[in-house]
Amino acid sequence: MANELIFIVGFIIFIGLMLAIDLGLFAKKNKPVSAREAAIMSGVWIILALGFYWLITQYGHLLHGIENFAELQKKNLENAHKLKLNPADFEGSLALYCKNLGLEFITGYVVEYALSVDNIFVMVLIFSAFGVEERYYHKVLLWGILGAVAMRFAFIFLGATLIENFHWILYIFGAFLIYTGITMFINRNQEEKIDPKNHKVVKFASRFFGIHPQFEGGRFFVKRDGKRLLTPLFLVLLIIEFTDVIFAVDSIPAIFSVTKDPYIVFFSNIFAILGLRSMFFLLVNIIDKFHYLKVGLAALLVFIGIKMLAGHYFEEWGFDTVHSLFVIVGILMVSIVASLMFPKKQVAHK
Known part of the structure; x- marks a missing residue:
C-alpha cells in the first residue's frame, strides 16, 4: 500500500509540474493557441506516455511492492492478468508481469485517447454555442482538465471496488458499451445542437447562483452590488x-476491459486526458474531416463490450491484450483512412 501511495503522490506531483510548464509556455494572454504550439504539446504528452510505458515495463513491480513469487502470484490473480507464471523462475515471471502491465497501460491509453476525440466534437459545439472567443479556450480547458483528473480518480477507484466485490457488474458494463456503440452508429449523421439558455447545467446553476448576462473577458466571476455572479465563461466550464462525467461513463468501463488494475487504469486515463487539451487545438479546425471516426468509435465500443461479455471465450481462443491492441488500432486507422479517402460531400446551398 505504501508503494502504491508513493506512486500516486509522485504521479500527481508530476501532473502538477507538467501542467505548470504547459501553462507557462502556452497560455499566452489574449492569444489563441496556434496549431504549431498544439502539435508540439501533443507530441510532448505522447512522448511522456511512451516514457511511462517503458518505466512500467522495467519497474512495474515496484507499483505494488512485489518482492517474491507469492506476492506476484497474488497480484496476478487479484487483477485478473491470467499470466502463466513459473515459480521456479521468479525473475522471468516478474519480467513477464511488468511487460504485460506496460502493454495494458498503452492499450488503455490508446482506448481513452480515441474515445476522447468524440469529446472534442462536443467541446467545439459548446464553445460555438456560447460564442466563446478562441483566446479563452485554453483557460477553460485547463481548469476542465484539473476537474476531470479529480473526478476520474474517484470514478476509477469506485469502479475497481465495485468490480472486486461484484464481478457480475462487468457484464452490465459490457452490455452498456454495446448499447452505446450501437446508439452512436445510429445517430452518427444527426446534427448535434446545444441550446445555451435551456441547457440542464445552465438551469441548475441559475437556481442556486446569480448569473451575469455577458462575458467579462476571461473572468469566471464578477461582483455586482456586493454579489458574486457567475459569468457565461464559468457556465461553459461547468x-x-x-460532459466529461458523461464520457467517463463510457471510457472507464472500456479500459476495465483491458486491465483490472485500478492504478494502470488511472495512469492510462490521466495521460490521455492531459493530452486531450492540446489535441483539441490541433483538431478543432479539421475535426469535421474525420466523418467516419464516429463509426470507428462505435465499432470500438461494441468490440470492447463483446469482449467484456464473452471474455471467457476470448481467453480460450488465446486472444490476449496484444490482439486487443491490434484490433483497436486497426479500427481507428481504418476509420481515419476512410475519412480521408472518401471525403464528406458538401451540400450545395441555394
Missing part, C-alpha cells in the same frame, strides 16, 4: 465538466 458544462464541459458535466
Whole structure:
C-alpha cells in the first residue's frame, strides 16, 4: 500500500509540474493557441506516455511492492492478468508481469485517447454555442482538465471496488458499451445542437447562483452590488465538466476491459486526458474531416463490450491484450483512412 501511495503522490506531483510548464509556455494572454504550439504539446504528452510505458515495463513491480513469487502470484490473480507464471523462475515471471502491465497501460491509453476525440466534437459545439472567443479556450480547458483528473480518480477507484466485490457488474458494463456503440452508429449523421439558455447545467446553476448576462473577458466571476455572479465563461466550464462525467461513463468501463488494475487504469486515463487539451487545438479546425471516426468509435465500443461479455471465450481462443491492441488500432486507422479517402460531400446551398 505504501508503494502504491508513493506512486500516486509522485504521479500527481508530476501532473502538477507538467501542467505548470504547459501553462507557462502556452497560455499566452489574449492569444489563441496556434496549431504549431498544439502539435508540439501533443507530441510532448505522447512522448511522456511512451516514457511511462517503458518505466512500467522495467519497474512495474515496484507499483505494488512485489518482492517474491507469492506476492506476484497474488497480484496476478487479484487483477485478473491470467499470466502463466513459473515459480521456479521468479525473475522471468516478474519480467513477464511488468511487460504485460506496460502493454495494458498503452492499450488503455490508446482506448481513452480515441474515445476522447468524440469529446472534442462536443467541446467545439459548446464553445460555438456560447460564442466563446478562441483566446479563452485554453483557460477553460485547463481548469476542465484539473476537474476531470479529480473526478476520474474517484470514478476509477469506485469502479475497481465495485468490480472486486461484484464481478457480475462487468457484464452490465459490457452490455452498456454495446448499447452505446450501437446508439452512436445510429445517430452518427444527426446534427448535434446545444441550446445555451435551456441547457440542464445552465438551469441548475441559475437556481442556486446569480448569473451575469455577458462575458467579462476571461473572468469566471464578477461582483455586482456586493454579489458574486457567475459569468457565461464559468457556465461553459461547468458544462464541459458535466460532459466529461458523461464520457467517463463510457471510457472507464472500456479500459476495465483491458486491465483490472485500478492504478494502470488511472495512469492510462490521466495521460490521455492531459493530452486531450492540446489535441483539441490541433483538431478543432479539421475535426469535421474525420466523418467516419464516429463509426470507428462505435465499432470500438461494441468490440470492447463483446469482449467484456464473452471474455471467457476470448481467453480460450488465446486472444490476449496484444490482439486487443491490434484490433483497436486497426479500427481507428481504418476509420481515419476512410475519412480521408472518401471525403464528406458538401451540400450545395441555394
